[in-house]
Amino acid sequence: MNAPVPGALTSSLLYLDGVSVSFDGFKAIRGLSLTIEPDEMRAIIGPNGAGKTTMMDIITGKTKPDVGTVMFGGTVDLTKLDEAAIANLGIGRKFQKPTVFDSHTIEDNILLALKSKRTVGKTLFWKTEEPQQKRIDDILGIIRLADRRDRLAGSLSHGQKQWLEIGMLLAQDPKLLLVDEPAAGMTDGETAQTAVLLKEIARDHSVIVVEHDMGFIRELGVKVTVLHEGSVLAEGPLDHVSANERVVEVYLGR
Numbered sequence: 493m494n495a496p497v498p499g500a501l502t503s504s505l506l507y508l509d510g511v512s513v514s515f516d517g518f519k520a521i522r523g524l525s526l527t528i529e530p531d532e533m534r535a536i537i538g539p540n541g542a543g544k545t546t547m548m549d550i551i552t553g554k555t556k557p558d559v560g561t562v563m564f565g566g567t568v569d570l571t572k573l574d575e576a577a578i579a580n581l582g583i584g585r586k587f588q589k590p591t592v593f594d595s596h597t598i599e600d601n602i603l604l605a606l607k608s609k610r611t612v613g614k615t616l617f618w619k620t621e622e623p624q625q626k627r628i629d630d631i632l633g634i635i636r637l638a639d640r641r642d643r644l645a646g647s648l649s650h651g652q653k654q655w656l657e658i659g660m661l662l663a664q665d666p667k668l669l670l671v672d673e674p675a676a677g678m679t680d681g682e683t684a685q686t687a688v689l690l691k692e693i694a695r696d697h698s699v700i701v702v703e704h705d706m707g708f709i710r711e712l713g714v715k716v717t718v719l720h721e722g723s724v725l726a727e728g729p730l731d732h733v734s735a736n737e738r739v740v741e742v743y744l745g746r
């Protein structure tokens with residue numbers, strides 16, 4: 493376990509303070525500060541190039557900040573860890589494009605994700621079949637695919653594949669889920685269902701959702717952080733940030 497950084501907020505699950513990163517002299521993230529509480533869902537919005545992806549890359553260890561504090565669980569300095577170690581701590585990421593195994597059944601996709609769970613105690617915990625089956629059933633229930641469990645993942649719609657991938661992420665038992673544009677390419681019905689299932693997941697997980705779909709963000713009903721030019725432009729309930737003139741100017745009024 494890494495030593496705590498003096499002054500870090502220990503009650504937050506994720507704590508970013510004064511984070512900056514440059515690529516060839518261009519500051520993609522500048523003085524970014526953000527805290528996520530346990531079991532909080534946060535929506536991140538902002539124009540193209542605002543730094544949303546780079547922020548997720550910093551949290552997951554893909555990109556190292558030039559300066560700043562990135563703490564997980566109040567005590568772990570994420571800037572000192574590599575991507576695999578950060579994933580093992582319980583930070584899971586879902587990219588925009590679903591990457592499920594099309595030629596396997598839905599249930600087997602979840603099973604594979606459970607088996608690849610990289611924690612030290614997994615063989616002890618999963619030694620009997622029963623808890624594993626219950627875990628699969630629970631996950632299939634959350635992602636609304638229980639009645640399709642024996643079908644091939646390749647037969648699912650784009651939206652259902654996104655749900656399956658969220659289920660595969662849940663199988664890794666993360667404390668924090670980073671979800672990139674889950675509603676992109678979904679039907680209106682699927683988008684509404686996705687908001688419901690993410691809210692269910694956020695009852696006992698922290699979730700960061702990057703999205704452009706404002707209707708979807710409204711359905712999530714959570715605190716919104718607006719990023720612009722690598723730092724926080726506004727933060728608060730959607731109605732609050734939507735009324736901010738700068739937010740309208742750089743993002744909503746486009």
Ligand SMILES: Nc1ncnc2c1ncn2[C@@H]1O[C@H](COP(=O)(O)OP(=O)(O)OP(=O)(O)O)[C@@H](O)[C@H]1O
Binds near residue numbers: 515520538543
């Ligand atoms: N590896 C890199 N090398 C050089 N520039 C980069 C790199 N990664 C990101 N950038 C630049 O940093 C800025 C922030 O990019 P980022 O992808 O984080 O924004 P974003 O908010 O995710 O945008 P989008 O909504 O388009 O996905 C952009 O100007 C981008 O061109």
